Amino acid sequence: MFGIFKKKEKASTNFNFDVIGVDMHSHVLPGIDDGAQDVGQSIQLIRAMMDLGIKRIFATPHIMADYYRNTPETIGAALEILRAELVKENIDIKVDAAAEYYCDEAFVTKLENEKLLTFGEEKYLLFEFSFMSMPPDFMETLHKMRRAGYQPILAHPERYGYFTVEKCTELKDWGCLMQVNTTSLTGYHGKEVKKFAEQLVDELLVDFISSDMHHLKHAESLRESLKLPYVQRLLSEYPLLQNKGLL
Ligand SMILES: [Fe+2]
Numbered sequence: 031m032f033g034i035f036k037k038k039e040k041a042s043t044n045f046n047f048d049v050i051g052v053d054m055h056s057h058v059l060p061g062i063d064d065g066a067q068d069v070g071q072s073i074q075l076i077r078a079m080m081d082l083g084i085k086r087i088f089a090t091p092h093i094m095a096d097y098y099r100n101t102p103e104t105i106g107a108a109l110e111i112l113r114a115e116l117v118k119e120n121i122d123i124k125v126d127a128a129a130e131y132y133c134d135e136a137f138v139t140k141l142e143n144e145k146l147l148t149f150g151e152e153k154y155l156l157f158e159f160s161f162m163s164m165p166p167d168f169m170e171t172l173h174k175m176r177r178a179g180y181q182p183i184l185a186h187p188e189r190y191g192y193f194t195v196e197k198c199t200e201l202k203d204w205g206c207l208m209q210v211n212t213t214s215l216t217g218y219h220g221k222e223v224k225k226f227a228e229q230l231v232d233e234l235l236v237d238f239i240s241s242d243m244h245h246l247k248h249a250e251s252l253r254e255s256l257k258l259p260y261v262q263r264l265l266s267e268y269p270l271l272q273n274k275g276l277l
Pocket of ligand 1: 055057130185242
């Protein structure tokens with residue numbers, strides 16, 4: 031009995047993220063949002079991610095009218111600082127940047143008037159909702175994103191308390207992809223979020239998983255997640271779009 035148990039545990043530790051390779055939602059750029067506060071912290075987070083098998087990172091700093099007024103310029107400057115430090119530290123990993131747009135009126139104005147920050151050949155556009163409620167006119171915004179040639183991805187649908195499987199399915203039917211935080215499956219964001227994340231996996235509604243890495247506690251949770259059957263399933267037999275044009 032003990033032998034079988036030990037064997038199982040050993041097998042589970044063999045999982046890591048090198049199967050998918052890409053992490054497309056993280057806050058590893060130094061000093062421009064609530065993620066890494068300086069380049070030293072950026073390096074710590076990136077080393078932790080590499081240690082778990084991640085070999086390609088898209089940094090997605092918040093763009094939020096009220097709190098983080100990032101622009102392509104602030105993001106580009108932080109990316110340059112980070113890349114210079116990676117060279118100095120002799121760390122071999124490709125890091126690019128896009129953004130995590132907060133879906134508010136300012137976002138719609140940007141969408142109508144500017145070129146937005148995207149990643150990948152598909153022009154993936156990562157956005158998030160308020161944790162309080164969904165924007166009432168969101169479907170129109172979603173259509174605008176599609177018409178402008180972007181491929182929208184909703185960040186962490188499992189974290190919005192007001193969200194449902196039905197709503198998620200409806201958004202997907204209208205061309206919005208879904209990115210679940212891997213850490214949500216560990217219970218990092220609470221039992222309800224974990225349960226909803228599992229439901230989304232079961233319903234085959236998940237297109238991407240990612241770290242949403244802000245600090246080392248997330249790295250710890252990400253490491254923990256590798257022991258979970260749900261995460262092992264996502265990494266081995268699940269139709270994720272993770273590698274489509276991103277590696
Ligand atoms: Fe995020």
